[in-house]
Amino acid sequence: QKEVEQNSGPLSVPEGAIASLNCTYSDRGSQSFFWYRQYSGKSPELIMFIYSNGDKEDGRFTAQLNKASQYVSLLIRDSQPSDSATYLCAAADYNQGGKLIFGQGTELSVKP
Amino acid sequence: ETGVTQSPTHLIKTRGQQVTLRCSSQSGHNTVSWYQQALGQGPQFIFQYYREEENGRGNFPPRFSGLQFPNYSSELNVNALELDDSALYLCASSLAQGAGGETQYFGPGTRLLVL
Numbered sequence: 001q002k003e004v005e006q007n008s009g010p011l012s013v014p015e016g017a018i019a020s021l022n023c024t025y026s027d028r029g030s031q032s033f034f035w036y037r038q039y040s041g042k043s044p045e046l047i048m049f050i051y052s053n054g055d056k057e058d059g060r061f062t063a064q065l066n067k068a069s070q071y072v073s074l075l076i077r078d079s080q081p082s083d084s085a086t087y088l089c090a091a092a093d094y095n096q097g098g099k100l101i102f103g104q105g106t107e108l109s110v111k112p
Numbered sequence: 113e114t115g116v117t118q119s120p121t122h123l124i125k126t127r128g129q130q131v132t133l134r135c136s137s138q139s140g141h142n143t144v145s146w147y148q149q150a151l152g153q154g155p156q157f158i159f160q161y162y163r164e165e166e167n168g169r170g171n172f173p174p175r176f177s178g179l180q181f182p183n184y185s186s187e188l189n190v191n192a193l194e195l196d197d198s199a200l201y202l203c204a205s206s207l208a209q210g211a212g213g214e215t216q217y218f219g220p221g222t223r224l225l226v227l
Contacts, residue, residue, distance in 0.1 A: 102154030
């Protein structure tokens with residue numbers, strides 16, 4: 001059973017701090033990884049994706065991938081109350097048309 | 113906005129009934145994937161359609177079925193509804209280019225309640 005694991009949280013950080021969200025995956029064949037943000041009652045919204053080992057930055061967001069450790073993370077710098085949401089990590093399964101295997105999500109709360 | 117639309121937004125059914133959910137993919141996308149998201153959980157893959165053919169299926173019973181039309185829009189049909197089918201149903205569209213793992217963009221979802 002291919003799995004993606006995340007701490008469910010809640011993770012609470014003060015406004016302006018760095019939020020660090022972590023994810024591990026079981027399938028060494030996974031090559032593409034995605035971070036989605038989901039506000040309560042809404043659908044997942046893509047934040048960023050990463051394919052290569054190392055860091056990928058997009059504005060206040062940095063995704064990190066370590067394939068040897070099967071570990072993906074998302075850093076949010078200068079966290080804002082509007083970042084409060086559930087963050088979903090997903091791995092693409094190439095053996096099934098690129099279906100996404102999601103973790104259960106980490107709830108982030110940014111306190112003013 | 114992703115350009116992916118779903119209808120209806122909300123639906124209430126009773127156990128044993130049948131339901132059809134609809135999805136229009138983003139312009140230029142040829143692949144539609146359906147996911148079920150129970151409260152407090154991550155989305156679970158139901159199946160994917162590419163060029164009107166099923167292209168992968170998750171661990172869901174045959175009473176979950178689907179279609180993709182020539183314009184790449186899609187339907188999800190669920191027969192003999194059970195209480196556990198109550199969930200948010202998400203459609204995601206992507207542009208398949210043969211390699212797999214393409215970015216998927218989600219529609220707003222259909223919230224189904226089975227009583």
